[in-house]
Amino acid sequence: MSDSENILLPPWEGPAILLVDLDAFFASVEQLDHPAWRGKPVIVGGDADARGVVSTCSYEARAFGVRSAMASALARQLCPEAIWTRGHFHRYREVSAAIMAILRDETPHVQQVSIDEAFMDVSPTAVNTEHPVAIARRIQDRVAALGVTCSIGVGVSKSVAKIASDRDKPRGLTVVYPGTEQAFLAPLPVRTMSGVGAAAEKVLKAHGIRTLGDMAAADAALLKRVFGKNGAMMRERALGADRSPVVVDDEVKSVSNEVTFAEDLTDRESIEAALATIAAKVGRRLRRKGLTGRTIAIKVRYDDRSVHSVQRQLATPTDDDLAFTPVLYAMIDDLWEPGMKIRLLGVAVTHFETEENSQESLFDASLFDESKAEEAAPLIEDDTKRRRLIENLDALRDRFGDDTVRFGFELRNQGNTTGSSSKNVEDYK
Structure with a gap:
């Protein structure tokens, strides 16, 4: 220029x-x-x-x-x-x-x-x-x-720049030059603003609030009913007055993987096989990043597209999927019973040993229930043998690719995925 x-x-x-x-x-x-x-x-x-x-x-x-x-x-x-x-x-x-x-x-x-x-x-x-x-x-x-x-x-703000x-x-x-934020935002539909979902939009429209200008002038009590504790913040966003900072944060908050299935999972053997396969990928990512986590979580999307998750704390932080996979098997009882159809499964590990404060999982925390599953024995109980097997598997996959060595359970759902992928930032750090 x-x-x-x-x-x-x-x-x-x-x-x-x-x-x-x-x-x-x-x-x-x-x-x-x-x-x-x-x-x-x-x-x-x-x-x-x-x-x-x-x-x-x-x-x-x-x-x-x-x-x-x-x-x-x-x-x-x-x-x-x-x-x-x-x-x-x-x-x-x-x-x-x-x-x-x-x-x-x-x-x-x-x-x-x-x-x-x-x-x-x-x-x-x-x-x-x-x-x-x-x-x-x-x-x-x-x-x-x-x-x-x-x-x-x-x-002048992240919300204005995003829109x-x-x-x-x-x-x-x-x-959007300083001082012109309100003129820019006011005529836009409320759904334009991050944080206004379909349910919130429906309630706002029922009260005659259709634009961000309307939302900026709305009654504070109504905004609190719609957005809870974030009511005041959403008004500031609608005015272009929020000042949330650009946060330079290179720490990975969680490591996760999820799979959508071409055909719904309907029996426990298929669900456990899928959990083990997904957990193996999460464990491998943890080891690549040098991370050990204390919290594991399962996310499920059912055939009606509803979503539910559970999480539980482990006794010690780990990157060992052969150790925490049996815990996932026990946790699934809080999410599934015969007759239910599962469209998507996800596994996440968070609360890393190096973190001073608890971090949130990639999964929506509002969906979490604390799992009451009992401690489960690792797939291979001898710690030394289990660790040696993991190291050997990682070495083979590093050299020849992730599909070089596969357990029998991984073959159960082979080909039963949609091939779709998400854009979670943690996978790219």
Whole structure:
């Protein structure tokens, strides 16, 4: 950006927050790596014949009505000519890491919230006098040089920057200058604001509150009924007045893995086999990160799409899935009984030994019940033999791949997954 262009920018005083959102990220990386796919509809997601969902799709596919989280079967109906891929997540992590390095080169104040999204604090100071918009434009150019694009929202707060980043895509730059927050936010639907879900939207609309301007002027008692203790905070967000900081936090809060099944699990043997397979992946991730956790959790989504979770504390922190898998077997009694159908299973480990304070799991804490399962014996009771087996398995998988060695129970649900994936940030640190 030239000096003359910089001079023409209106002055910026006070906080300046950027939200950098990578455009159709997974699909963009696929088009980058497959030049023949550029300009064509590309869908990254699970099998349309196995209840998969769309992880993301290119803008060419979006023109047909395809959207993230849509059922793959519906996406195929809307865009039958699309190019499909289950994705190459090691490649997405690689490109994401390169982009996050660019952001941290611009400022140390970066908060990555997912593989394709990060907040940045670029507030002007006596030392940093560069205009926030100039920084945003340079970031877009540097990211584009890698072969993908990003859209950026610029505002005085994280909530304003987040909403602004969604206003113009792809490669959009939406700037909300200090003092214009209320004019920008007021006409927008309440659902635009993070934290306003479908249930809250329904109650607000029933009271005539349809826009963020309406919400900013709403009765405090009503907002408290709708949002609980966060009522005042949501009003501040609607006014563009919240000042939640950009938190630089490289600590992993939890390590988890979850699987959606093409056919519902209906018997205990299949459920235990799935738990063991998922737990093995979590244990391997823990060992790679050098972490041991004291809390384990199970998340279940049933065939009616309702979700429930349980967690329990272990006697000592561990990264040993062969030790905590039998505990998961016992915990499942709090979530399942014969006749129930399970669509998704997840396992998480948190409360790491190195943490001074308790950290929340990736699973929604409001769904947790404390499990009352009794202590269960490890799959192999001899600690030395068990540890030696784990080390040998890890070494083989490091060298030849995760599927090199598999237990018999892992074969029970082989092929019974949708191939869909999430974008949890902890998997990319």
